[in-house]
Amino acid sequence: MALSPVFRIVSFDDLSGWRTDDQSGAYAAFRRSAFHVLSKPYRTGSLGVEFSAFVDAYAEARASQQQDARAFFERHFVPTLIAPEDGAKGFVTGFYEPEVEASPVRTDKFSVPLLARPADLVDVDDSNRPAGMDPYLAFARSTSEGLVEYFDRPAIEQGALAGQGLEIAWLADPVDAFFVHVQGAARLNMTDGSLRRMTYAAKSGQRFTGPGGVLVEMGEIPLEKVTMQSIRAWFKANTQRVNEILWRNRSYIFFREAAVEQPDLGPIAAAKVPLTPGRSVAVDRLLHTFGTPFFIDAPTLTAFDDAPFRRLLIAQDTGSAIVGSARGDLFAGSGFAAGEIAGVVRNRADFFAFIPRALANGAGW
Numbered sequence: 001m002a003l004s005p006v007f008r009i010v011s012f013d014d015l016s017g018w019r020t021d022d023q024s025g026a027y028a029a030f031r032r033s034a035f036h037v038l039s040k041p042y043r044t045g046s047l048g049v050e051f052s053a054f055v056d057a058y059a060e061a062r063a064s065q066q067q068d069a070r071a072f073f074e075r076h077f078v079p080t081l082i083a084p085e086d087g088a089k090g091f092v093t094g095f096y097e098p099e100v101e102a103s104p105v106r107t108d109k110f111s112v113p114l115l116a117r118p119a120d121l122v123d124v125d126d127s128n129r130p131a132g133m134d135p136y137l138a139f140a141r142s143t144s145e146g147l148v149e150y151f152d153r154p155a156i157e158q159g160a161l162a163g164q165g166l167e168i169a170w171l172a173d174p175v176d177a178f179f180v181h182v183q184g185a186a187r188l189n190m191t192d193g194s195l196r197r198m199t200y201a202a203k204s205g206q207r208f209t210g211p212g213g214v215l216v217e218m219g220e221i222p223l224e225k226v227t228m229q230s231i232r233a234w235f236k237a238n239t240q241r242v243n244e245i246l247w248r249n250r251s252y253i254f255f256r257e258a259a260v261e262q263p264d265l266g267p268i269a270a271a272k273v274p275l276t277p278g279r280s281v282a283v284d285r286l287l288h289t290f291g292t293p294f295f296i297d298a299p300t301l302t303a304f305d306d307a308p309f310r311r312l313l314i315a316q317d318t319g320s321a322i323v324g325s326a327r328g329d330l331f332a333g334s335g336f337a338a339g340e341i342a343g344v345v346r347n348r349a350d351f352f353a354f355i356p357r358a359l360a361n362g363a364g365w
Helices: 024-036 051-063 069-076 153-157 174-183 211-217 228-237 239-246 336-342 357-362
Strands: 007-009 077-082 090-097 099-102 112-115 121-123 139-143 146-148 167-171 185-190 195-203 253-258 280-282 293-298 309-317 327-334 346-356
Touching: 024 051, 024 069, 024 309, 051 069, 051 346, 051 357, 069 077, 077 357, 090 174, 090 185, 090 293, 090 336, 099 167, 112 174, 112 253, 153 239, 167 174, 167 195, 167 253, 174 185, 174 228, 174 239, 211 228, 211 239, 228 239, 228 336, 293 327, 309 327, 327 336, 346 357
Parallel strands: 090 327, 099 185, 280 309
Antiparallel strands: 007 077, 077 346, 090 346, 112 167, 121 139, 139 146, 185 195, 195 253, 280 327, 293 309, 293 346
């Protein structure tokens, strides 16, 4: 597979902030992927960054827990500016792991469930998709008549799956529950004093419709004012309209419980390693290869540390809204403070993908 022309070779000196960034956190994140791929390699993205080209970098990372991270990345990779064919500037948003109070049983206060994956939900691809079913759908419902589109959010929240014992925890606020769905994970402070983690298991399959876009369309919030905080404020002021807005999003997320083995790290995401706050980025997995380092230069983004965001991150997650070669979702961490950061990230950015030197040399660079 040939490397895409969207990669334009540059030098490390062209990366503003490269010499002042502390890449040790990115190295630790990269090293986690280096161990995971021993059991299951990552698929190569369609832009041609071959997974096999990472073998030398992964081997050295596994052999050395601590080293000069900057020298490591300069030794193994060639920086390239991603220049989309349409000439558009890159764009970053933020995501986080919410931390909310929850109950193991339903009560008057805790009445909004998080559900486990139902038994009749099946994965769908071109090998089993019925004729006429929306090709976007990656999940369907198994019935005696064959596969059909799965129940959507309005149907599920009005009881389509009631009585199946799928409830794995109960939250107090439907808006909190919705944002847990948006993030695809949560830490739950249980009423019995325990800490539990819920992470993505599957989804109903329909397209995601964000409440921000709906509220802009309705003239309720100006586009330039849309943040997680402004959306939450609108819901708080319009409690009687919560379902009206949230049910516009037909997609529904199902969860599974996961261990909280390293409290300083985030949930295990699509690349099957725990996310590292400020050093893991979600990318378009159809285009990019997990494990690829990205230096992201977003000079107008200051929410992370009151300075222009210029950092090296590792591609370790994806998302249905993350589409395009220069599009990323920055993992801010867990809890309220991380949510305050993630909720305001909507910034233009330059994306520099690091291409393994072996691959770059093979391409004649």
